[in-house]
Amino acid sequence: MEYKRITSIYDQNFKKLHDLMGKIFPPEEVLEYDLWKEPLEDPSIRVFVAINNDEVVGATEYRYYPDWNIAMTDFTIISKPGLSLGRFLAQNRLKDLQQLAKENGKELFGMFAEIYDPYRVEHHQFGGVKVMDPYVRREVLSHLGYKRLDLNYVHPSWENNGEAVSGLDLCFMPTNEEVDKLPATLVKDFLPTYYSVLSNKPKEWLDMVEKLSQQESIPLLPL
Template sequence: MTSNYLSKSVADLLLKHRQKCADKVEEICAIYGSKVAYRKTLVVERIERSDDPRLTEFYQLYLSNFTLEHEQESLEGFAKVLDFNWDSKIQRDYGPFFEPIILLRDPANNELVGAADFALYAYPIQSSEYSGIDASCQLNFLVVRDTLRGVGIAFDLLNHVEMELLQFANQHTGQSPHKVFTTIEMNNPRRMTAEQLDEDATAALMDPNDRTIWWQKQGFYRLDLPYVQPALAPGGEACRYLDFFIRSKFSTEESPKEIPSFVIQEHVRRFFYVSVGKFETPMDDNVEWKEIVEFLGRHPSVKIIRT
């Protein structure tokens, strides 16, 4: 049900889109027999380099979902980070890390139906950052073609990202089972104005509250961290209505109730300096980064809020 904090025109837009997606699901089931059968036909592809011709194709799908200018990454930004995958100095100073893009393609019409951009960070046993946690993932963007909502494509993308994370942990730590976690940024409806809520819902064709519920069902919970994302490009604005969510996969024990602060700091350091700042923003002097470091310095661990 659409939340009552949205304007009537936006609420009506979301209801129409929900029906459009339901009709598409019905059509897929009529052709393939089930949503699962359809998803099994999708082809997994991977972008690792900036000269990959599929990067432009991915970016068009990305723009169809992320239409808000201050939340929007540029094509050049994606290309620059892909180049960092092969920069030995950056890998030495901020690695081991790798930031690929996974694509899902419908071979029936050659159309991209979903994509995920994410960064992988490993913490080898011999490194100073090792805490018993082997690797982490920053899931930057998860995109599904808006007419295919409800098919289960986002769920499949998450599974592919998690498999990549576990493989990365194995590659760089050489031990198993692994302790890993994945983080995401998420718009918090309670920190947004009515205008921002309408703008967000119109751009995403999704109620912001429904988005939060979906991610929580996938096991993501909010970190008790005063989080602000720095501007994605010089001259841009920081995004102040985001929360930082985490999903932990600790196979040897119950999911933790908190994460060591120095692990979160190292994870966010790599994310801010590499993926967000791209070494174009002087992150050493960045107010948002310094405030997070100051907070983490006062707390030995960060709680995971599960309510």
């Protein structure tokens, strides 16, 4: 199996990836095809696919932020069981991020991820792919070391329609397992940067970010 980076919407594997995203994720979580042009060409955004027999069977997108020495996992797709895709993607992603941090003269501090909470929202079926079941994904990410930020979290819809999307948790996987809180300023600075591509921010999201100014730290809770 090959771990290959995609840097252009004209890459034949990107069409396969975008079709796969449309089958797996709800519409509000998928950026329009043409709007991927700039993100894919951005050197800080890393989109990799797992290719097996010329078929895109999995993918992961993530970013490394050298100023904060943290990463953000945008998404992970596992389309088939029995290929150890989860481990393949997680191991290759971590290896890549550790190299980026090393080039930055540091050891990676940790990685953010948004995780569906199926105990609050049950309708996300992820294209009927059992290995993408929200209950399964939540436990896998817990095993990887992700912890939930003690925060009433919403995020702007990727359809850029000003709607707030709920039913997710913002989580963080610290490299040092003893880390049990994050500076509120880190989260407050990170979220606007991460969502800068979306011009239409919902009021609920703006209020959430503003409230972070009133906190010194945010506890990390079990997932």
